[in-house]
Amino acid sequence: MSGIISAPQFIRVFPACDPAEQGTYKASVLQAFYVAIYEIGCLGGAIFALMFGDRLGRRKMMFTGAIILIIGVVIQVTSFRGSWAGGQFIIGRIVTGLGTGFETSTIPTWHAECAKAHSRGFAVFIEAAMISTGTMVSYWVDLGFSYIDSSVSWRVPIALQCVFAIGLIAMLLFLPESPRWLVSKGHMVEGQRVVAALEPAPFNSETVILQTKVIHDSLEGQLRQRKRDLITNGPTQHFRRMLLGSSSQFFQQVGGCNAVIYFSTPIFEEYLGQSRNMSLILGSVLATVYALSACISFPLVDKVGRRKLYFIGTIGQALSMFLIMGCLIPGRDSNASNGAVVGIFLFLTFFGFTWLELPWLYPAEVNPLKTRTNANAVSTINNWLFNFTVVMFTPPFLASTAVGCFAFFGAINLCFLPVIYFYYIETAGRSLEEVRTPTTKDTASTADRSQRNEAVADFPCPRSCPRPPSASSSRLLLPPAFLPSDRRHLRSWLRREGVVRQDG
Template sequence: MASTGGRQFNWFNLLMVICMSFGSMSYGYSASIIATTLAQPTFLKYFDLDTRPDATSLISTMNGLYQVGGFFGVFTVSYFADRWGRRAAIGVSALITVLSGALLAGSVNVAMFIVFRFFSGAGAFMILSAVPIWMNEVTPPRNRGLLVDIHGAALLFGYMVAAWVGFAFFHLQAAAAWRAPLAFQCLPAVCLLCFLPFMPESPRFLLMHDRHEEAAANLRRLHTSEEAEIELQQISAQMQIDRTLPSSYWVMLKKPSYRKRTLLCLGVTCGIQFSGILVINNYGPTLYASLGYGTAQQLVLLGGWLTLAFGMGCASLYVVDRFSRPKLMGFGILGCMVCLIIEAALVAQFVGTKNTTALSAAVAMFYVYVIFYEVCLDGPQFAYLGELFPTHIRAKGMNIGVAGICLMNIIWLQAAPTAFQNIGWKFYLCFIIPGTIAGLGIFLYFPDTNGIPLEEVAAMFGDVDELYSGFGDDVKAETEIVEGKTALAIEHNETAV
């Protein structure tokens, strides 16, 4: 029962994905606005961060606790997503983002600001997890990478807007100039909450809960008529099996095929975070300051960097479905590592000198770096995570992947100010060495899920007993993947990892 060729979605599907991407933008803005906030003289003065001896520690905590909030927050997503629906999980996440953003903007002391950074991180990372779950489940196989990658492009748009809003308010000579950019993070989440009642629920969630008529209607609204009928039969048949399967976090560690998926998931997200992307983003002004640039120049360079990132995120839409997922991500990580090697060499040799050409080259390396990251990594990772897991554990699998992002960033962001202060350029080695290993591992050994219907991915991991038998012939036709090096012998219950 093969899927149709060509375009499988209709324009309503695209419109709904774009509306849902306001949640992605909300995450991007929330995660990035701290970079310009920490460069705002009014913010530093209000909280005495320009004079107090523990300022470096407090700044590290502001960044680190955001990630801690995200780590704990994402594990609630599966509860809402599996019990009340994918839209419910997104709605709760957006509501937390709105409330925490408002209270951050209204903070009256540093303790209050730090506390609501925790809740802001929880809401933002919950959205980061919940939105691609929904996107993966409402998009068809052939176009899934392109449509899910809109999530990546939208969060980059949020990053870019945060940079330029922060730059604009830097020039506002008012004691409360730092508050408005923080409050602005509420806007995309409010827009998402307004759109949410009109957006279709995931057909896979509906069929998992035996709501067949709603699921059929939603599929016909979202996909071309021929593809909708094929998917309805596939998903309906597979859900009859999935509803009987265990779905706890424990079984994801205990069962070998689920454990393999989980390790692949963590390998991708943790491997990509070895690139050091959030350190460069959140401490961008600090890094540019170390190269001798003033505050206004720092904010312009950060804004330019994030604008390029958004452009490359849009370019990724045309790339993501044309290459093997592991090949694309592995190549992206290795490209980032080459940039960081050159960056480390330039910083080691020329920081503190008057060689403006070399210092400009160091800035240029950050710009080349972001091209590799955004074209190959940011959006494609979320398509891959959603494809790895079957419907009954997809929300939990996405939670684990995003929790891996949080965990890595807790380590990097908490350590970064002290590390740059004490060991300087050598801190880049903490990314270069493990990042190179991760990039090679993903490129050479991870299985490819590009273009495979979600209901047929189980066969790649040897779960033929969990796969509806009607898919057998199509699965065999699609399992020669990753340039023949990881051929999947389903009949012998082998896997190519």
């Protein structure tokens, strides 16, 4: 919407967004509302995912979301002046957002549950990087269609969303359901079949059987999922895990990303003195840099780790915002606006390979399967709620004081650092069943650690298979949150399932 919301062709159909008729401040508020109301729909989709997502399953949620998105797009592009155009467009935005909320609450979880531990970050980052790729495509499409002096210039770019939704529907005909969701619902055979396909390995191979058992073992006593489990602590720390995942989505939004992404074209034009055409070109180049920067994260996410990327992104974003602020201080040389352009490009570069992807991966990693769907939905609710908030207050804030707006976002980014340092754990390289109680340091007592070490069995690591269990020297320490309280029961279960030798 960045290249559309202030376009003359759009304003002809929606005069409520015209500064000449409404005044600068009122028009900026209404433009923000036309853009931000989409996030309300996304919020509704995330709430639906929280209530019913685990009941429907990952594939059905993605399929339903794509259908709803298409319906919303059709409502938007059939808005005509004189036929309650503004109201119809707003309803279409809400419906489209509802479908997007389904997708963003489900796809990261599905990705994390289907990927292996050593490549999970890479797989989820590719999915998140598609956000920047889509942004890049939309900016260039907006630029190309801006030369058409009719409503086609905004109807076609909005309608193109249907192409990707139809593509998702087509792929879902071939993509599997999450093996962890299947096992949690008692579909053991189908879950094992998906594990075999993802490995890939024969259905009855030791590797596949072992991985299915590990997933099933982590679910012992957890098959009945309740919403109130999200607010429990104790040994499982469900509430703390949920807060960690949700905070990452909150930080992503209040850090100012959508203040730049949604309104880069108006910022270039109204506050940095660029022409309309140059603003569109700069916005398109900015989106391209944004998409390319997302590719930097691919080799780093599993090697550098999550915490370090969080630190790099936060510091880079804060410094970029302060650079923009400094260049917009009144009384400076007119060329200082070029420095503000550089600051905007730097901000999206740092955001593109860190905070763009990490908040979509992190909640799915730190939350156990018992609460993963619900906790991920809460995180997504957080994302869309504060996305709406930031998009609504940014245009009036910029109209009042552009310097203060960017100073505010820079200061907010600095506030993330102590939270990341003291509370964010490293999850790189661990399977979802191995992620422990979320503390940056192991605070367990000596007695707890001794008891935990005694509970180590000759349990082959999934990545070290396919050697037979009896011949394996690889030892896997099961997380205490997933161990039965009685060690004798554990060893009995391991012998019964054939994982440990009878004389072991």
